[in-house]
Amino acid sequence: MAISDVQEYTHLTDEEVESLGRELDDLRREIEQSRGAADAAYIRRLITIQRRLAAAGRITLFFSRFPPAWVAGTAMLATAKILENMEIGHNVMHGQWDWMNDPEIHSSNWEWDTLQPAEQWKHSHNYVHHQFTNVLGYDNDIGYGILRVTREQRWHPVNLGQPVYNTLLALLFQWGVSLHDLDLERIRKGQKDPKEMKRQLKQIWRKIRRQVGKDYVLYPLLTGPAFFSTLTANATANLVRNLWSYMIIFCGHFPDGALHFTEEELEDETRPEWYLRQMLGAANFEGGRLLHIMSGNLGFQIEHHLYPDLPSNRYAEIAVRVRDLCDRYNLPYTTGPLHRQYGQVLRTLMKLTLPNRYTSDDSPPPPPERLPKRRLDSERPGRRRETGMWSGRVSA
């Protein structure tokens, strides 16, 4: 069931919600104040590695008629694209590195290596998704306007095709994302301003031309006799990046533990309640350092949603603190190995192909009440009925 009041759902008192908010604010301040040279070195190093990988991949593909070069070049290019989209682009556009005051690594002018124009991404993602996370009717990331990912979304016969849509979305992820800010839902309902839509489409078209021109025309032409093999290599690199980012992103809010909310929750929502909603609405996954870097540290989805603009390389240490907080406040903390999280996503997608009555709900039970209310007499051990020595002594 979608949650209409996070506080009630988590059984926290007003004071507890307040103090939870304070602790999270303090943690934010602590990380902000400790940002420094080591963090700057981290992002610079990553950017350098990514650009070298991209350059090396492009150069290797000049020899792509030779199969090992095709494989090596494709692998390097795919890795570079993944790093750029996930750990660099997504996070820079969130403003995670704005504190460095370096216009070359700044949310206001970063453009990323995918079809979606940065400006539209920042609106649909940084604002709409991060502010209204998992609120039904507000957050377009709940199924992206094409999938039914939660039981609260009404079933429609169109959902029968869900396995097909899901596969197509995975394969063509960057194309799907490029249309995200158009807001398919609103277009369907005829609520979209046609002028705004035209402006957005023009912007998308310009970006598509540049991106497609580079990967599917210019580089293949440049490699001359290797035209066709470079073309397939670039297409493969884009495909690998699509599949990978699709999987990571679907593990952020669609596994079983990630909950949804109704618009009542937004009414008079305080900052601590916003924090609570972020914690309940996101799901982490576990893995080593390399996996986290390759997934833009989105395995720390909960931490990312609490602090979308703190540097991603700090999420691991923030996670330790957030987990401890969840233990103390008796809050759920959804995490698991990547394969299990994605397995849950797939199962949900398949189940929701059908109307609710044919399938069972997999969302976890709400947290138990922590401080049980006064127990009934029948729940206590039996008490002595005779007055015995007590009454004897008093009367003596």
Next chain:
Amino acid sequence: MPAQFADRLPDLKRVRDVADKLTTPLHPDDYLSLLNPLWSARELRGRIEKVVPETDDAATLVIRPGWGWKFDYRPGQYVGIGVEVDGRFHWRSYSLSSPPLRDRRLLTITVKAMPEGFLSAHLVRGLEPGTIVRLAPPQGDFVLPDPPPGRLLFVVGGSGITPVMAMLRTLHRRGTMPDVKLLYSAPTAETMIFRDELQALQDAHATFEMHEQHTKVHGMLDLQEVDVLCPDWRERQTWACGPPGMLDAATEYWRAGGVEDRLHLERFSVELTGSGGDGGHVTFADSGKETDADGATTLLEAGEEVGIAMPFGCRMGICHTCTVPLASGRVRDLRNGEEHYEQNESIQTCVSVAAGDCVLSI
């Protein structure tokens, strides 16, 4: 790529256009700067070649600028320098002390460590040769006209000598030193930046004369003395640069003398220290609209109140949609009390308030 190359070779522009399409969404310079940090014109860069001590607390930074830098600045102009300290770029402006010399490919600024200024101290003592810094194009109208007037007077206090030095070096280099008088105040002879060079200039040019005022010994220069030291001061074009008190006094004196229009001033901003006030006068540069905002009104609200279509999103500091460059002044982030005052730093208007007067670039 340097503009001067592009001018000379129009083909290079075509090459660059193609390169642009290959490196999109990045720029060719983003890759070239991996080979040599100076090969990028996205942000002007420079490499510190040498740090030459001038006095106990002043040093000259010799900088080799990267692509995009133009040596056609005018003597007396200042330049912005951005230095990374603990992961963050900090910007200050300093007068160029070098004459605009194209062939040497180097520029110099001379910095005096201020007691409270952590950045100036870092520049004087903490910069290793080889450090890459950012540069902002030269600007300022405290400049020597071309051709220079026949008779000049410079009134200088402390590190105010730096823009004047660029002018004197330019005059010297051209070999046409007009009639120049320099009244130079500093605490002692040892703290006088460029003292040796100025004395050498005096020996080389009969038309150049310097008066040294060691304020610890002789006290401050009383402007009445100008009548004695330079009796024809009213007829001279005068350039004055130094501490605010000195400049205010000079303005007053020249006004009283009825020749205020011959006085050119450079108020080099003292490094901001301490905390700003609560609230202040907010100016929105593009529209010219202004308003007074208290210490609880966010800059976003202040802008909306005077009818500016401010960009905004979450209004709670998470989405960075509302960021706007701070042209000047000081603002405070309500979440942590941190103050921002770097020129052109992007600030989040939805969680920032004025901490003194400020100007936003919107």
